[in-house]
Amino acid sequence: MKVLDLKCSHEHRFEGWFASTEEFESQLSRKLVACPACSTTDVSRMPSAPRLNLSSARGETAPQAESAETSPDPAALQARALHFMRKLIENTENVGERFAEEARRIHYNEAPARSIRGVTTPEDAHALLEEGIDVMPLPVPDALKEPLQ
Template identity: 90%
Template sequence: MKVLDLKCSHEHRFEGWFASTEEFESQLSRKLIACPVCSTTDVSRMPSAPRLNLSSARGEAAPQPAQPAAAPKAAALQARALQFMRELIEKTENVGERFAEEARRIHYNEAPARNIRGVTTPEDAHALLEEGIDVMPLPVPDALKEPLQ
């Protein structure tokens, strides 16, 4: 199993596990690898040095590779953003293409009050705002639209 360090064109960094380097290249060429944060398939492999645990056989501690100072902060921020999105998805009802209609029904007390999410056009979102119905666009990464494995 090969564990590769990857990044997308938006500088989101993540790991990918592949049976071989050839399998990674195959999936990359078919656009099957997507960023778990923004869902772009414009992904590249980060340079990494192979790590051999030879010193552990002699009882010595293996040196850890140095990481850029910003990497832990960026990773923590990405993790918080994904956690927020997961919680938002868990606590809202997906009404899909009926979002504008359902938001109006809730606003005018024609349907039970609840937190909803869905899809609407920019024009419909603007019309909802003009009616005094609070809406907020929130792009959900494709990785979070399906159950995580």
């Protein structure tokens, strides 16, 4: 199994696991490798050094990473954002194309109060805001729209 460091055209970094380098190249050419953060298939391989666990063999401990307060790790920030998105999806009802209609029904007490998500046009979102109905656009990566394997 090959673990490759990958990066999309939007600078999101992630790992990919493949049976071989050739399998990675094959999947990449068929646009089957997609960024888990933004779903783009414009992905490239990052240079990576081999991992050698020499310190554990001698009983030494590896040096600690820098504090997140000094320099935020982009991969950690991306992981936190994906975790937040997963929680949001788990705790909201998907009303799909009926988002604007359902948001109004909830606002005017015609439907039970609950957290919803869905799809609407920018014009409908603006109209909801003008009516005093709080909405927030949140692009959900395709990787999070389906259950994880």
